[in-house]
Amino acid sequence: MARNRKSLKNRLKTLQNPEEMNKRMDKMKENKQIKLFLVLLLPTIFLVVGLMIFPPWGKMEIASKVDTMVETVEGADKEAVNLKEEKEEEKKKEDEKEHSREKRNLKYGEEVEKEKVNVDSGKELSGSKGEVEDKQALPKREVPGDGKPSKPEKTGNSPRKLKEDEQMFKPTTQKSLNIGSVNVAGRTVLGVELKPTKSHNSSVRVYKFDNFLTDRECNGLIQAHKRHAQEFSMVDPIFCFDHISTLKKHLRDAQKKLKINESDYITGTYCLDTKFSAEMKTFLKWSSSTAFYPGESPFTKIFEDRVKEATGLNPSNGGKFQVTSYPQGVGYKTHTDCILDGYDFRDRMGTILVYLQDVAEGGETIFPELGIKVKPTKGMAIVWNNMDERGNCDPLSLHTANEVVDGHKYILQRWYYYKSFLSLGQRPPEPDVPERLPGTARVSCDEYEHGSCRWYDEWNYDHLIEYQLKKSSLS
Numbered sequence: 001m002a003r004n005r006k007s008l009k010n011r012l013k014t015l016q017n018p019e020e021m022n023k024r025m026d027k028m029k030e031n032k033q034i035k036l037f038l039v040l041l042l043p044t045i046f047l048v049v050g051l052m053i054f055p056p057w058g059k060m061e062i063a064s065k066v067d068t069m070v071e072t073v074e075g076a077d078k079e080a081v082n083l084k085e086e087k088e089e090e091k092k093k094e095d096e097k098e099h100s101r102e103k104r105n106l107k108y109g110e111e112v113e114k115e116k117v118n119v120d121s122g123k124e125l126s127g128s129k130g131e132v133e134d135k136q137a138l139p140k141r142e143v144p145g146d147g148k149p150s151k152p153e154k155t156g157n158s159p160r161k162l163k164e165d166e167q168m169f170k171p172t173t174q175k176s177l178n179i180g181s182v183n184v185a186g187r188t189v190l191g192v193e194l195k196p197t198k199s200h201n202s203s204v205r206v207y208k209f210d211n212f213l214t215d216r217e218c219n220g221l222i223q224a225h226k227r228h229a230q231e232f233s234m235v236d237p238i239f240c241f242d243h244i245s246t247l248k249k250h251l252r253d254a255q256k257k258l259k260i261n262e263s264d265y266i267t268g269t270y271c272l273d274t275k276f277s278a279e280m281k282t283f284l285k286w287s288s289s290t291a292f293y294p295g296e297s298p299f300t301k302i303f304e305d306r307v308k309e310a311t312g313l314n315p316s317n318g319g320k321f322q323v324t325s326y327p328q329g330v331g332y333k334t335h336t337d338c339i340l341d342g343y344d345f346r347d348r349m350g351t352i353l354v355y356l357q358d359v360a361e362g363g364e365t366i367f368p369e370l371g372i373k374v375k376p377t378k379g380m381a382i383v384w385n386n387m388d389e390r391g392n393c394d395p396l397s398l399h400t401a402n403e404v405v406d407g408h409k410y411i412l413q414r415w416y417y418y419k420s421f422l423s424l425g426q427r428p429p430e431p432d433v434p435e436r437l438p439g440t441a442r443v444s445c446d447e448y449e450h451g452s453c454r455w456y457d458e459w460n461y462d463h464l465i466e467y468q469l470k471k472s473s474l475s
């Protein structure tokens with residue numbers, strides 16, 4: 001309070017003194033000028049400093065850079081879109097190819113079904129087994145009938161899934177036959193051993209079952225095979241040889257003078273290119289094999305159950321079902337169904353073969369080492385073991401299909417493996433090599449005997465492997 005009173009007194013003193021008053025007025029004017037100066041100068045300073053830090057020309061440059069980038073990104077986007085479109089187009093083509101393949105394969109299954117080869121039994125259809133491929137054992141040489149596991153290839157399954165399946169898979173072993181009897185369409189059919197006419201110390205035993213398939217089943221299979229083969233014959237097949245010497249023998253026999261060199265083979269194979277293959281088609285003869293797989297027709301279950309009952313052969317050790325036909329003048333080389341000196345138990349322990357129609361003359365199945373000769377008789381099955389109980393391929397299991405002299409021979413074949421594997425009984429994916437039109441069949445001419453070429457509706461890697469092994473001998 002005392003301080004307020006003192007400052008009031010000072011103010012009164014100033015007002016009463018005019019000199020003091022003028023001094024004060026001048027000071028106030030000075031202060032106003034400084035304020036005005038500051039008000040005008042400061043924004044200018046800020047403006048100048050601002051322009052120095054963020055020059056508008058720099059911004060223009062950045063903006064133009066951003067624009068260019070946008071353009072580039074848009075360009076890249078367009079390129080990506082084009083690429084994507086191209087990829088989609090490619091995928092579409094690939095899918096179409098795959099689809100037509102699947103359609104073909106399925107069609108065969110449908111055909112077998114359509115022909116009602118299953119009418120004698122109304123049993124349930126089993127689902128198709130497991131997976132595509134397991135540990136690969138490459139065949140040492142070509143084995144008739146394409147029975148060995150094929151090379152792992154494109155599949156719809158992830159490697160992880162395959163691995164899981166592989167771990168889950170429990171192989172079954174089929175060491176021997178256990179021949180008995182079976183009921184076929186209300187009749188008991190009995191297995192009978194075919195006695196060898198030659199003495200031998202072989203483990204191989206051959207048995208026959210009359211009327212193992214009904215007439216209706218035989219006819220159905222023939223019809224399905226014929227249709228399938230007919231469909232396949234729309235595209236010229238590619239001719240493959242186990243060796244160039246086999247090709248030369250065929251040419252010599254047909255009295256054909258064709259100059260063929262390395263460039264006429266499809267790269268990576270022993271298969272002749274389209275031009276030469278078309279030429280071969282005009283003079284070679286072959287038997288034809290078409291195949292279907294477990295679950296692709298109700299018949300597969302009926303057949304494997306019947307086989308199990310009659311022979312003890314376990315369905316899970318069975319491979320594909322193959323129908324083969326031989327026209328007049330054609331037979332098949334002397335061979336074993338298993339690999340001699342093989343190193344793998346995943347080999348064909350037993351074979352069942354059913355004759356689907358009579359053959360007027362020739363076409364016998366001959367076991368030269370055992371002295372056994374079987375005349376094709378409609379519905380009759382023969383079954384034998386190729387390996388002994390320890391899993392060795394028995395060389396005395398050699399057999400031949402004698403040339404058909406009069407008539408047309410049709411058979412159904414199925415092989416049972418000593419040790420089963422994951423891809424057994426699965427339709428194998430077709431290899432990409434050699435490049436060919438979809439639906440192109442392969443005629444394999446392996447060894448020169450009885451005109452042993454065989455037209456397969458499926459591909460495997462044997463000829464590619466053979467080629468790799470014998471590449472040097474090509475020239």
Ligand SMILES: O=C(O)CCC(=O)C(=O)O
Pocket residue numbers: 144145324332337363364365366399400401402411413
């Ligand atoms: O047709 C035959 O009699 C025998 C055929 C054969 O042994 C085979 O294809 O592996």
Ligand SMILES: [Fe+2]
Pocket residue numbers: 144335336337399
């Ligand atoms: Fe055979």
